[in-house]
Amino acid sequence: MEKEGEILLKPGQQIKPHVPNEVVHQLVFKLYNLEVASVKELNSYDDKNFHVTVKSDSALPDIHDACPHGYVLKVLNSLDSKAYNLIDAQNEMMLYLAKTGLPCPRPVKNIDGKSMSLEHLKDAQNQSTDQYIVRLLSFVPGKILFSVPYTKELFFQVGELVAKTDLALMGFKHDGLKGVDRIWNLIAVPKLVDFVYVIADEQKHSLSMEVIENFKSNVIPFLQELESGPIHGDFNEQNILVEADKEDPEKYSISGMLDFGDVHFGYYLFDISIAICYMMIECKSMDMLDAPGHVLAGYNRVRPIPQKEFDLLKDCISARFSQSLVLGAYSYSQNPDPYLLTTAQRGWQCLKTLWDCPKSELYKRWNEIINSYANN
Known part of the structure; x- marks a missing residue:
């Protein structure tokens, strides 16, 4: 073996x-x-x-x-x-x-x-x-989050789920999580340069490379300062389950999680950044740049986010966008299944919108949303 x-x-x-x-x-x-x-x-x-x-x-x-x-x-x-x-x-x-x-x-x-x-x-x-x-x-019953209308309440619960999982896993130990080097781990973003060739569009190719290089220079050098532990590694809209309220069938709440294929010993910042990336992609009920604020509010309620992690959120969320888009395109080139291009349908525009927005503006609006939950 x-x-x-x-x-x-x-x-x-x-x-x-x-x-x-x-x-x-x-x-x-x-x-x-x-x-x-x-x-x-x-x-x-x-x-x-x-x-x-x-x-x-x-x-x-x-x-x-x-x-x-x-x-x-x-x-x-x-x-x-x-x-x-x-x-x-x-x-x-x-x-x-x-x-x-x-x-x-x-x-x-x-x-x-x-x-x-x-x-x-x-x-x-x-x-x-x-x-x-x-x-x-x-088999865990329920609808996948992707299939229901997104709301700020669901985003808040997604943040809570990620934080509760991170905290619960602090007590989990297994030798199988050590030294796992996989292309879907966020720390592997620098290795995406070997796969970017599948992106034929010059602007998209250039954007991907810019995000990758930013991750190498602005995130990798500071990882030793971040909290780490066993993480799920792939909280996306297909891996989170919801159930309808018995009294109000139009109202949904988080009911479970799926797919442990990307678990590894990593950084808590990566887990929440990955979740935020996928919540933004299909967000049509509000400005997609506000969606992270609601997810972070839920996460922060369970595990307060250290300032060092908060400062790197844009870099890591953007890196996951690029990772998902590049590897999705690569996987499609090997096996043309439409499912593999799910992220690409809205992902490129989401990445560009996020990347073009200054950190100061993003963090100001996210903090305002987090603070709005303070008295709830």
């Missing part, structure tokens, strides 16, 4: 597994002794994820793993499948957070009593390929 630090994506590398529906049926039966009733593929960048329902839970190796809402079969990409210890850390983190009362998926034990296994799969030409880690997780 390769070391965790050797799972960094390289240009030209194709890592997404080929998993037709019949293979989903076979894997679920072979590994979990369950007969699939229905299969629905879920969105994913590099993995293959399927929501499956089964004909009966009674044959589960551990009946305590039974989930009334079905399960998610996850077949990891060939790169992450080499990081067995990291995936074990993801499984343990989900169990850890669930015990703290934060709703998230839980790993299901297979017939060998394990939370995952390595399986040989074949490609579309029926040729044998690499081994892939296969897991089954409990």
